[in-house]
Amino acid sequence: xxxxxxxxxxxxxxxxxxxxxxxxxxxxxxxxxxxxxxxxxxxxxxxxxxxxxxxxxxxxxxxxxxxxxxxxxxxxxxxxxxxxxxxxxxxxxxxxxxxxxxxxxxxxxxxxxxxxxxxxxxxxxxxxxxxxxxxxxxxxxxxxxxxxxxxxxxxxxxxxxxxxxxxxxxxxxxxxxxxxxxxxxxxxxxxxxxxxxxxxxxxxxxxxxxxxxxxxxxxxxxxxxxxxxxxxxxxxxxxxxxxxxxxxxxxxxxxxxxxxxxxxxxxxxxxxxxxxxxxxxxxxxxxxxxxxxxxxxxxxxxxxxxxxxxxxxxxxxxxxxxxxxxxxxxxxxxxxxxxxxxxxxxxxxxxxxxxxxxx
Amino acid sequence: xxxxxxxxxxxxxxxxxxxxxxxxxxxxxxxxxxxxxxxxxxxxxxxxxxxxxxxxxxxxxxxxxxxxxxxxxxxxxxxxxxxxxxxxxxxxxxxxxxxxxxxxxxxxxxxxxxxxxxxxxxxxxxxxxxxxxxxxxxxxxxxxxxxxxxxxxxxxxxxxxxxxxxxxxxxxxxxxxxxxxxxxxxxxxxxxxxxxxxxxxxxxxxxxxxxxxxxxxxxxxxxxxxxxxxxxxxxxxxxxxxxxxxxxxxxxxxxxxxxxxxxxxxxxxxxxxxxxxxxxxxxxx
Numbered sequence: 001x002x003x004x005x006x007x008x009x010x011x012x013x014x015x016x017x018x019x020x021x022x023x024x025x026x027x028x029x030x031x032x033x034x035x036x037x038x039x040x041x042x043x044x045x046x047x048x049x050x051x052x053x054x055x056x057x058x059x060x061x062x063x064x065x066x067x068x069x070x071x072x073x074x075x076x077x078x079x080x081x082x083x084x085x086x087x088x089x090x091x092x093x094x095x096x097x098x099x100x101x102x103x104x105x106x107x108x109x110x111x112x113x114x115x116x117x118x119x120x121x122x123x124x125x126x127x128x129x130x131x132x133x134x135x136x137x138x139x140x141x142x143x144x145x146x147x148x149x150x151x152x153x154x155x156x157x158x159x160x161x162x163x164x165x166x167x168x169x170x171x172x173x174x175x176x177x178x179x180x181x182x183x184x185x186x187x188x189x190x191x192x193x194x195x196x197x198x199x200x201x202x203x204x205x206x207x208x209x210x211x212x213x214x215x216x217x218x219x220x221x222x223x224x225x226x227x228x229x230x231x232x233x234x235x236x237x238x239x240x241x242x243x244x245x246x247x248x249x250x251x252x253x254x255x256x257x258x259x260x261x262x263x264x265x266x267x268x269x270x271x272x273x274x275x276x277x278x279x280x281x282x283x284x285x286x287x288x289x290x291x292x293x294x295x296x297x298x299x300x301x302x303x304x305x306x307x308x309x310x311x312x313x314x315x316x317x318x319x320x321x322x323x324x325x326x327x328x329x330x331x332x333x334x335x336x337x338x339x340x341x342x343x344x345x346x347x348x349x350x351x352x353x354x355x356x357x358x359x
Numbered sequence: 360x361x362x363x364x365x366x367x368x369x370x371x372x373x374x375x376x377x378x379x380x381x382x383x384x385x386x387x388x389x390x391x392x393x394x395x396x397x398x399x400x401x402x403x404x405x406x407x408x409x410x411x412x413x414x415x416x417x418x419x420x421x422x423x424x425x426x427x428x429x430x431x432x433x434x435x436x437x438x439x440x441x442x443x444x445x446x447x448x449x450x451x452x453x454x455x456x457x458x459x460x461x462x463x464x465x466x467x468x469x470x471x472x473x474x475x476x477x478x479x480x481x482x483x484x485x486x487x488x489x490x491x492x493x494x495x496x497x498x499x500x501x502x503x504x505x506x507x508x509x510x511x512x513x514x515x516x517x518x519x520x521x522x523x524x525x526x527x528x529x530x531x532x533x534x535x536x537x538x539x540x541x542x543x544x545x546x547x548x549x550x551x552x553x554x555x556x557x558x559x560x561x562x563x564x565x566x567x568x569x570x571x572x573x574x575x576x577x578x579x580x581x582x583x584x585x586x587x588x589x590x591x592x593x594x595x596x597x598x599x600x601x602x603x604x605x606x607x608x609x610x611x612x613x614x615x616x617x618x619x620x621x622x623x624x625x626x627x628x629x630x631x632x633x634x635x636x637x638x639x640x641x642x643x644x
Contacts, residue, residue, distance in 0.1 A: 207500055214499030214506065215489065215513075222475050222486045229473035232435060233553050234461035234490045243496060344533075 012209045015292045019205065022299075023198045038306055046302045047197025048259040051204045053282035053294035055251035058208055060280070061289030062217070063244040064224030066133040068276050069120075069140030073113040073249040074256035075271030079147055081109030081257020082185040082266060086178050089189060090154050098191040102261055106200065106254040113253020116143070117246040125241045140276055147268040152179040184267030185260060192262035200258055201295075204251050208291060211247065220244045285326055379605050382412025386449045388464075388557050388589045389434075394443035395613075396433055403429045404613040407443070411557065411606075416583055417591045418604035420624075422633055426613040427593045428470055431559050435467050436460050448556060462490055466555035468546045470562050470593075476535025480526065480545055483534045484517040487552030492516065520548045523585075524578065539566050551582065558582075560592040564599050572596055576603050601625065609633065 026043065029035045052074060059067045085105035088096060096104075120139050124132055151162040155175030162168040166180050179185050211217045219240045222230040227237050260266040282301060286293025304322065308315045329335060378387060389411040396404050404426045411417050419427050432438045434445060436457045445452045447463055455463060475483050485492075492513040494505045521527045524544040529537065534545060543563060550558055563579070564572045576599055583590055594600050600607060601621040609617040609624060611633040617624055624630055 210500045210502060211496065214496070215485075215492070215494060215509070216496040216499055218478070218482055218486050219489055221478055221482075222489075225475035225477055226473045228437065229469070229475065230486070231457040232461060232467055232469075232473075233487045233549060234458050235486065236458050344536075 011292075012213070015205060015209065015295070016202070018292060019198070019201055019295065023194075026194070038309075039303070042302060042306055043194040044192045044197050044258065044262040046299055047194065047201055048255045048262075049279065049282065049298040049302050050201050050295050051197075051255035051258075052252055052279045053286065053298040054201075054204050054208055054291055055248045055255070056279050057283045057286075057289065057291060057294045058211075058244055058251075059248040060283050061287075061294075062212055062224065063220055063241060063248075065128070065241070065245075066130075066280075067136040067245075067248070068133050068273070068280070069136035069138075069143075070248075070252055070279050071271040071273070071275035072120075072136075072140035072143040073117055073252035074259065074275065075140075075143050075147060075268060076116045077106075077109030077113040077253025077256030078260035078266055078271065079179065079185055079256075079268070080112035080253070081105040082188050082260040083152060083178050084108040085191065085257075085261055086176075086185070086188060087154060087159070090176060098189075099193075099196065102191045102193075102196055102258070105261060106196075106257045109257030109260075110250040110254035113256065114246050114250030116253075117249025118242065120249075121242050121245045125238065125245060137273065137276070140271075140273060144268045144272055147179075147184075148182045150179055151177070151181050153177045182267070182269075184265055184269075186265045188261060188264050188266065190262060190264060192258050197258055200254060204254075205291065207247065207251065212291075216240065216243060281323065285323075285330070287330075378410055378412035379415050382414055385413050387411055388413050388415075388448055389591070390446040390449075391434075392444045392446070394430070394433060394440055394445065396429065396438055396441045402613055404433065407610075407613075407615060409608055409615075409618075411589050411591055413556075413589055414583060414587055415589050415606060416579065416604050417589070418600040418607040419591060419593045419610060420595070420597075420600055420607060421610035421616075425610040425633075427610055428561055429613075430610070431467060431561055431593065434460075434559065435465055461553055461555075464554075464556035465559065466550035466553045466557075467559035468543070468550050468561055468563065470565070472539075472542050472546055474534045474542055474546055474549070476533070478534055479530065480521070480532050480534050480537065481514070481517050481530040483545055483549050484520055484552050485513050487520075487549035488513050488516055489553075491552065491554055517552070520552055523551075523582065524548060540571055543567070551586070555588060557589045557591065560590060560594075562593055562595065564594055564596045569598075572599055575599070579603055 026035070030040065052070065056067065056070045059065055059070070082105070085101050088101050088104060120136075124135050124139070127135055149163050151164070151166050151169055153160045153162075153166070153169035153171045153175055155172040157172060160169045160171065166177050169175070169177065171177070176187060178187070212221075219230070219235045220243065222233075222235055223237045223240050230237055256271070278301075279298075282298040283294050285301070286295070286297035305315060305319055308318050311318050387410040389409070391407060391409045394404060394407040395402070407430060409417075419430065421427055429438065433440050436452070436455060447460075447465060450463070452460060452463065475486060478486070492509050494503075494509045498505045518527055518530065521530060524547070526541065526544060526548070529541065534542065537545065543566070547560065547563065560579075564575055567575060579590060579592070580603055582588070592600075592604070604621060607619065607621060607624045608615055609627070609630050616629045616633055617627045619627070
């Protein structure tokens with residue numbers, strides 16, 4: 001079997017294998033008490049950032065559109081997930097097990113973020129390139145500021161929503177504030193687990209990799225490579241750009257829900273422009289369109305600040321220097337040619353001898 | 360309603376004379392009435408009329424900048440016409456966009472090749488089969504049985520199509536890494552994969568050597584016979600145009616200056632003037 005398809009399959013299994021292997025190794029290390037407390041606290045965020053990076057790669061790498069508002073979708077998912085998890089806990093008489101609440105919260109987070117992705121996609125996907133990037137950036141900021149003025153409470157009479165202050169909710173006795181404007185979602189029960197993150201990564205990989213290697217994925221890549229040609233063969237560019245954008249947003253929403261339920265409080269400030277850029281850095285460092293690269297980059301760059309603790313106050317400086325060095329190495333033409341040669345050899349049959357335009 | 364009135368009222372077009380006799384029994388695959396487009400003040404195409412028979416190979420020639428590619432862009436709705444009507448298979452296309460035009464039966468290639476360079480040759484053809492072999496996004500993600508059966512069908516069909524141009528051995532190559540001639544052929548195959556009734560070829564022989572052109576000519580005729588489709592082509596290579604086209608329209612400054620069989624075109628003084636200029640600086644019109 002020398003076909004391109006079988007190579008893609010091997011590639012995909014390698015990615016799944018890597019994730020499963022890493023999970024098992026971590027589980028063994030934790031069982032033997034070899035993992036520091038600080039790193040254990042990083043496990044759920046790592047899985048969240050992996051899902052974020054893989055989902056953003058669908059927009060940036062596969063669809064080829066630069067989105068700077070990915071944290072906005074994470075935010076939507078985080079708050080809708082946190083709110084629904086708290087509500088489930090407060091309102092449902094027969095208490096659901098924690099894993100079921102978590103799963104429901106992630107599904108709700110994903111659906112709400114996907115819906116927002118669709119709404120935002122309507123104006124955004126009329127644009128291309130830099131303009132699209134700027135508008136997604138703006139949407140990320142808008143979502144953050146909108147959440148900052150929403151107050152949600154729950155008491156015996158049900159859910160109350162206000163846009164003024166926590167007092168305006170007029171909660172009755174035993175009432176509980178769930179979302180308190182700039183204070184964020186409070187009183188969250190921490191139910192996220194490393195295993196849940198691991199399962200979410202597998203689901204994300206399943207969706208993204210299967211999507212990429214299907215009819216719809218080919219259409220998305222066709223739109224990326226040449227919009228005019230894609231339309232000329234009867235592919236609706238709007239439909240497939242929207243499909244990639246919404247899928248990406250929904251996965252980010254599920255990751256956001258997992259992230260929020262890992263803390264007792266979560267504020268909208270957390271999901272700002274810096275987070276969007278951080279995730280974009282994972283995607284770029286892992287190489288656009290390369291899913292496995294995103295996973296590795298997200299893991300390494302999330303762990304790195306912890307590993308650099310020995311540098312104390314210059315820690316973030318060292319982090320930045322490492323990022324710059326990696327970028328320089330990545331953009332080194334000699335190394336790039338070497339990499340290209342290896343990849344071409346692995347992935348494609350040798351091109352015919354007479355060509356020479358792919359310099 | 361509007362359509363039927365135009366059809367019944369339709370006066371014999373000058374272009375109808377160039378439809379091959381075997382196609383006259385059926386309605387022409389393409390009828391263009393008084394098509395025009397202005398870009399600002401520039402009249403790029405004006406009063407363009409043509410009818411193309413169902414299995415006709417029709418040529419569109421003219422000096423550089425005459426508006427030939429603009430006509431292809433109008434037919435495929437890359438540009439919206441300022442005036443005129445385009446009837447495809449007797450149906451009005453004025454409300455269709457590029458995607459719907461392709462689904463209705465017009466496929467095209469581009470003067471400056473537009474492949475999907477980062478994808479494999481096979482995937483390029485499969486993308487052409489997008490509306491021929493269908494299954495939903497969900498069944499693709501969940502890998503339902505329909506995914507496997509459809510993918511197998513798409514692969515088989517892609518290979519059949521690639522075989523027409525002896526390109527099956529290139530199936531797993533990256534499209535962008537192919538030599539120029541092979542890229543042109545791949546674009547041709549991709550257009551053919553969309554199952555068109557009318558195929559528009561924009562300079563299919565550009566950059567080809569005489570023997571490659573010879574091969575292309577026989578391939579174009581072979582495809583017309585095998586698929587029973589109409590082919591309209593823009594080409595500067597007169598050997599190709601005069602060799603395989605049954606009807607030819609000559610365009611200059613956005614206007615048709617001559618229409619007819621290759622023999623008629625070759626002896627038309629207006630055509631000679633458009634290509635070679637005026638004799639002794641004297642105006643002939």
